[in-house]
Amino acid sequence: MSVIAPQKSTPVSRPSADATHTVRLRTRLMRYRWLYLMLLPGLVYFAVFKYAPMYGVTLAFKDYVPFLGWNESPWVGTEHFERLFTSPDFPRILGNTLFLAFLHIVIVFPAPIVVALMLNEVRRSILKRMIQTTIYIPHFLSWTIVASLTYLLFALGDGPVTVLAENLFGSSFAFLTDPEWFRPLIIFQTLWKTTGWGTIIYLAALAGVDASLYEAARIDGANRFQQMWHITLPAIRSTIVIMLILTSSNLMDTGFEQIYLMTNSLNRDVAEVFDTYVYFTGIAQGQYSYSTAIGLFKGVVGLILVFGTNWLAKRFKQSTLF
Amino acid sequence: MTRTYIRRTGVVAALAASLVPLAACGGGGSNAIDEEVSSLTVMAPLLAGQAPAEDGQVQTAIEDFAGVELDIEWVPGANYPERLTTTLASGDIPALVVVENSKYPAFVQAAEAGAFWDLTDKLDDHPNLTPESEEVLRASAVNGTAYGVYLWRDPMRTAVTLRQDWLDNLGLEVPGTTEDLHEVARAFTEQDPDGNGQDDTYGLILPNWNRLGAGTPYDAIETWFGAPNGWGEVDGELVPSFTTDEFFEANRFLRGMVEEGLVNPDFATFDGANWNDPFTNGEGGIIIDTGSRAKGLLDLFRQSDPEDYGDYVTVTGNLTGPDGELHALPTPGHGGVLAISKTAVPTEEMLDRVLSILDDLSSQEGQTLMINGVEGTHFNEVDDYAEPIVESEADEVAQADLSSFGLLETASNGKLYHTKRPAGRPEQELVATLERLAADDLEQAVRNPALAYYSEVQAERGSQLELIITDARAKYLSGLISEDELRAEIDRWFAEGGQQIVDDINELHSQAS
Numbered sequence: 001m002s003v004i005a006p007q008k009s010t011p012v013s014r015p016s017a018d019a020t021h022t023v024r025l026r027t028r029l030m031r032y033r034w035l036y037l038m039l040l041p042g043l044v045y046f047a048v049f050k051y052a053p054m055y056g057v058t059l060a061f062k063d064y065v066p067f068l069g070w071n072e073s074p075w076v077g078t079e080h081f082e083r084l085f086t087s088p089d090f091p092r093i094l095g096n097t098l099f100l101a102f103l104h105i106v107i108v109f110p111a112p113i114v115v116a117l118m119l120n121e122v123r124r125s126i127l128k129r130m131i132q133t134t135i136y137i138p139h140f141l142s143w144t145i146v147a148s149l150t151y152l153l154f155a156l157g158d159g160p161v162t163v164l165a166e167n168l169f170g171s172s173f174a175f176l177t178d179p180e181w182f183r184p185l186i187i188f189q190t191l192w193k194t195t196g197w198g199t200i201i202y203l204a205a206l207a208g209v210d211a212s213l214y215e216a217a218r219i220d221g222a223n224r225f226q227q228m229w230h231i232t233l234p235a236i237r238s239t240i241v242i243m244l245i246l247t248s249s250n251l252m253d254t255g256f257e258q259i260y261l262m263t264n265s266l267n268r269d270v271a272e273v274f275d276t277y278v279y280f281t282g283i284a285q286g287q288y289s290y291s292t293a294i295g296l297f298k299g300v301v302g303l304i305l306v307f308g309t310n311w312l313a314k315r316f317k318q319s320t321l322f
Numbered sequence: 323m324t325r326t327y328i329r330r331t332g333v334v335a336a337l338a339a340s341l342v343p344l345a346a347c348g349g350g351g352s353n354a355i356d357e358e359v360s361s362l363t364v365m366a367p368l369l370a371g372q373a374p375a376e377d378g379q380v381q382t383a384i385e386d387f388a389g390v391e392l393d394i395e396w397v398p399g400a401n402y403p404e405r406l407t408t409t410l411a412s413g414d415i416p417a418l419v420v421v422e423n424s425k426y427p428a429f430v431q432a433a434e435a436g437a438f439w440d441l442t443d444k445l446d447d448h449p450n451l452t453p454e455s456e457e458v459l460r461a462s463a464v465n466g467t468a469y470g471v472y473l474w475r476d477p478m479r480t481a482v483t484l485r486q487d488w489l490d491n492l493g494l495e496v497p498g499t500t501e502d503l504h505e506v507a508r509a510f511t512e513q514d515p516d517g518n519g520q521d522d523t524y525g526l527i528l529p530n531w532n533r534l535g536a537g538t539p540y541d542a543i544e545t546w547f548g549a550p551n552g553w554g555e556v557d558g559e560l561v562p563s564f565t566t567d568e569f570f571e572a573n574r575f576l577r578g579m580v581e582e583g584l585v586n587p588d589f590a591t592f593d594g595a596n597w598n599d600p601f602t603n604g605e606g607g608i609i610i611d612t613g614s615r616a617k618g619l620l621d622l623f624r625q626s627d628p629e630d631y632g633d634y635v636t637v638t639g640n641l642t643g644p645d646g647e648l649h650a651l652p653t654p655g656h657g658g659v660l661a662i663s664k665t666a667v668p669t670e671e672m673l674d675r676v677l678s679i680l681d682d683l684s685s686q687e688g689q690t691l692m693i694n695g696v697e698g699t700h701f702n703e704v705d706d707y708a709e710p711i712v713e714s715e716a717d718e719v720a721q722a723d724l725s726s727f728g729l730l731e732t733a734s735n736g737k738l739y740h741t742k743r744p745a746g747r748p749e750q751e752l753v754a755t756l757e758r759l760a761a762d763d764l765e766q767a768v769r770n771p772a773l774a775y776y777s778e779v780q781a782e783r784g785s786q787l788e789l790i791i792t793d794a795r796a797k798y799l800s801g802l803i804s805e806d807e808l809r810a811e812i813d814r815w816f817a818e819g820g821q822q823i824v825d826d827i828n829e830l831h832s833q834a835s
Contacts, residue, residue: 066411067432088818089786156588176591177800264591265532265796268789281786286407286428 060293066286073289080293089277097273101251103183108190109247112198113240117228119199120206132203135196146189147261151176154185177266186262190255205239206232238319245320248309252298274298359675361391363416363666365409366730368396374723379716380695384727387691388679396726410437417666417676420730421470422658424462427781429661433469438661439673442468445734448677450684454736458655461773465830470659471680474733477655478639478760478767479612480542483619486636488515488523488607499642500546500575503608507584510607525584527606529594532792535563535770537653539610540576540795545651545768546643547572553772553827560772560831562824564791564812570805571644577799590796598622613637613756620752632748639759640766650763654773660732683731686738692731693739695724701740707753708740774834777826783819790815 029036060080062073084090115135122128138146153161154175165173175181213231222230256275263271274294282291313320373396374381385392395416397405402422409415410432419438421429432438442463445451451471453459462472484496484506492515497503507525509515515523531538535552545551549568553560563569579585586592586606597615600606602622609615616637623631640650660680667673682688694701694708700720701708710721733739741757743750777784794811797803803811816824 065431065435066407066428067413067435067437069411069413151591156591176588264530265793266590266800266802268793277786280789285781285785286403286426287782 057292057296059289060296062289064289064292066288076289080290081297083290084294084297089272092269093272093274093277096270097252097254100183100186100254100273103187104190104251104254105244105247107187108194109244111191111195113202113236115195116199116202116206117232119203120232121224121228132196132199135199137196138193139197141193143193143255143257143261146193147258150185150189150262174266176262177264179267179270182262182267182270186258189258189262201243202236202239205236209235241313241318241320245306245309245313248305249302251305252301359390359672359679361393362418362676362679364392364394364418364420364730365406365416366394366396366420366726367399367402367422368726369399369729370722370726372719372722374726375719378723379699379720380723380727383696384683384691387688388683390679413665415663415665417663419661419663420473420658421661424464424470424472424656424659425776425781429469430464430776430781433464433467433661436664438469438663439667440467440469441471441662441677442466444673444677445471448681450681450688450735451677451732453734455655457769459734461654461770462656462659463774464776465774466834468659470661471684471732472656472659472734473729473731474737475653475655475657476613476760478650478652478764479614480537480640480651480763481611481613481616481756481759482638482641483601483609483611483616484636484638485510485515485601485604485607485634487634489636490633491515491517496636496638497641498638500543500644503641504575504579504584507579507608508582511582511584515607516604523604524586524606526579526586526608526610527592527597527600528585528589529592529597530590530796531594532590532796534788534791537612537651542610542640542651543576544569544572545649546641547575548643548645548647548649550770551651551768552770554768555771560824560827562820564795564815570808573795573798573808574805575644577801580799581801590800602626613760616752616756617749620748624746624748632746632751635748635752637752637755637759639763648763648766649768650766652764652767652769654770656734657729660730680732684733684735689731689733689737689739693724693728694742695720700724701742703740704743706740707743709743709745771831772827775827775830777823777830779819779822779826784823787815787818787820787823790818 059070061075061077063076063079064070064073119128119131122131151159153159155162156174156176159175162173162175165175173181175185209232213235214227217227217231252274254273254275256279259271259273260276260279263276274297278291278294281287282294310320310322374394376394381392381394403426406419406421406426407428409419410428415437423429433440445453445459445468453472454474455477458472458474458477459468460466462468462470482497482503488494488510489496489506492509492513494506494509495502497506503526510523510525512521514521528539532540535541541551544563547568549566549572550561550563552563554563554566555561556566576585580587580589586600597609597611598619601609601619609619616635620631620635623634627634640648642648662673662676667676683692690697690708695710697703699711700717701710703709710717712718712721731739741753743753790811794803794808798805798808
């Protein structure tokens with residue numbers, strides 16, 4: 001079914017090609033005007049709330065003084081970036097951020113997949129639904145509550161977990177202050193809070209797997225593990241890849257609230273990440289330009305990661321975002 | 323996906339961008355004041371739950387007294403610094419602005435760019451705005467320039483609060499020296515002060531409120547040992563307190579107490595917001611903080627034991643150090659400044675009029691009205707104290723309003739109002755003791771000479787660098803690092819930018835003197 005009327009087969013000169021193009025565009029716009037109209041609010045939303053504020057990144061190249069305002073504040077070029085990259089804190093903060101990001105990819109990212117696969121194997125649907133509901137609950141608690149719970153459970157001296165660990169291993173544990181324990185605690189908290197909710201998308205993908213494939217495999221003598229490996233995983237592979245690309249975009253966001261609440265004087269060396277650094281140096285001290293520069297740097301790294309992951313996915317012939 | 327990405331990366335940018343529409347919606351405020359100054363716009367922090375009503379008793383009485391209408395924007399205290407920045411960015415600045423931290427970079431930048439009147443040479447023209455203390459004026463000013471009238475605060479607040487019943491049970495006296503403090507803390511830990519037969523108490527309750535020169539318990543102990551308060555003068559140069567031997571001596575002392583188990587073991591993570599809990603629960607028996615803490619604790623005990631609540635809390639002031647001398651830790655003496663904006667008060671004539679209004683409000687009559695209220699209606703004068711009248715709901719509202727307006731009172735000419743005295747006998751005794759202690763300690767106050775200076779390096783890098791010291795101190799006290807490692811961290815402070823701060827402060831100091 002052709003929408004557009006057949007072109008006249010005259011030799012095409014530039015202006016007439018443009019004209020034809022305009023005519024085609026107009027025809028299409030008219031034909032699908034209601035669909036385009038429905039698109040409009042979305043476009044306006046992005047333009048107003050997502051693109052217009054991006055003008056704000058110019059702050060990163062200015063020395064912003066609130067009273068002088070946007071236009072009067074002097075341009076300083078890349079001064080804020082130089083300050084960031086030459087800061088003695090920079091290697092440590094970058095290291096901490098990347099290390100947490102790495103742990104996130106290696107431990108936190110696969111966890112919902114594993115749980116979803118396990119749930120998929122549960123036969124009784126009532127049990128499955130009960131487990132699902134239970135593991136969703138932590139998602140609805142704020143980080144403040146998660147941190148308070150952690151403080152109670154892992155408190156030095158009288159926290160239940162601390163007491164248990166001390167009785168089991170016979171040595172004392174300073175979970176909350178020992179730098180060695182900081183990352184395990186953060187990853188543990190993230191797992192506890194996000195894993196259950198993260199399974200939703202994989203369970204949805206799993207629901208779409210053709211049941212006859214399993215049937216055929218069983219006839220061929222495949223066991224449960226082989227079915228999972230050869231049917232289930234390939235079926236949700238594209239979902240996994242897309243989720244990985246999406247995750248990679250905000251790897252540099254280690255979560256301000258969680259880290260901030262778990263940081264103290266004794267573990268700051270491993271705890272300080274870009275998000276908390278921005279807060280302490282930028283927001284708390286009114287250095288808006290410097291914070292913007294850090295935000296922009298994070299954004300650029302995020303962009304590189306998205307394109308990088310996407311490119312990798314493309315190389316390995318997987319479904320990609322763009 | 324694009325949406326998520328942009329949202330995450332653009333947070334700061336979006337935050338900054340949001341200032342623009344805000345700037346546009348102020349409008350009209352710059353005409354808030356006419357030539358005769360019949361009304362004044364004010365921006366002030368609100369610490370109470372409810373903002374005073376515009377037509378409330380208190381505001382009406384103040385307006386009648388000052389002969390000017392007040393249009394006050396009360397901003398919740400927690401958001402105040404952000405709101406101040408936004409207001410400065412809008413360019414539409416109220417006539418009077420409370421600035422809680424007169425060295426707040428955005429304020430200093432705005433003032434230097436001409437947003438506020440320089441009052442340095444004007445204050446002396448008004449008898450009630452002439453500063454009581456030249457030193458506090460310098461501390462509230464920006465390198466010698468006063469961009470506002472400072473807000474008077476108690477110059478001496480440091481106090482040690484102890485469990486009176488525990489002292490009585492063990493037959494101990496209130497400590498007078500740091501050595502006594504050690505003894506009492508040890509007895510509170512080891513001798514079962516609550517008599518329940520269990521080893522479930524400790525001495526000193528320390529919070530993780532770990533800053534430098536901010537009136538923390540750590541600052542207090544270091545000062546008692548003879549270390550400077552923040553900065554001190556050594557051979558004509560200003561040096562940070564943590565370079566002095568006394569700083570190390572004080573922290574050796576405190577580390578010893580931690581090792582002996584006389585301090586709460588979780589002091590590095592213990593939130594200062596819960597500071598009262600171990601004291602009232604009977605876990606710990608000593609808090610080094612302010613007199614207000616003692617009053618607050620007494621009030622908590624009154625709620626749990628209305629009969630004998632006076633038996634639980636006792637208080638003493640600064641403690642004598644090992645050198646046998648009393649070095650007392652003062653406050654900066656001010657709670658920021660009340661700045662006058664040039665946008666809302668454009669001419670010198672109007673400025674003089676505004677200053678004379680502030681002058682009236684800082685007279686004895688003005689101070690009493692703003693803080694105690696109207697005599698006979700809001701308070702009764704008893705022995706030079708003000709006893710609040712609270713008989714109805716309206717009285718309670720009026721008292722709450724007064725506490726809000728009290729924060730606006732400059733009183734830089736000295737305290738002329740009446741100290742508030744609560745009803746109960748134990749409270750009255752406590753207030754009297756605190757007044758006496760503060761008056762004695764004030765004579766031995768160790769001043770921070772660097773409070774007068776605003777260094778750009780300090781503003782930019784200071785608080786990040788300060789973490790090096792405070793973290794290292796916490797690690798040293800916990801026994802995680804040795805004294806040599808603590809010294810190495812202090813060297814790192816110098817290497818990573820601290821030296822520039824020291825140079826900057828000393829240059830400002832030599833220019834000033």
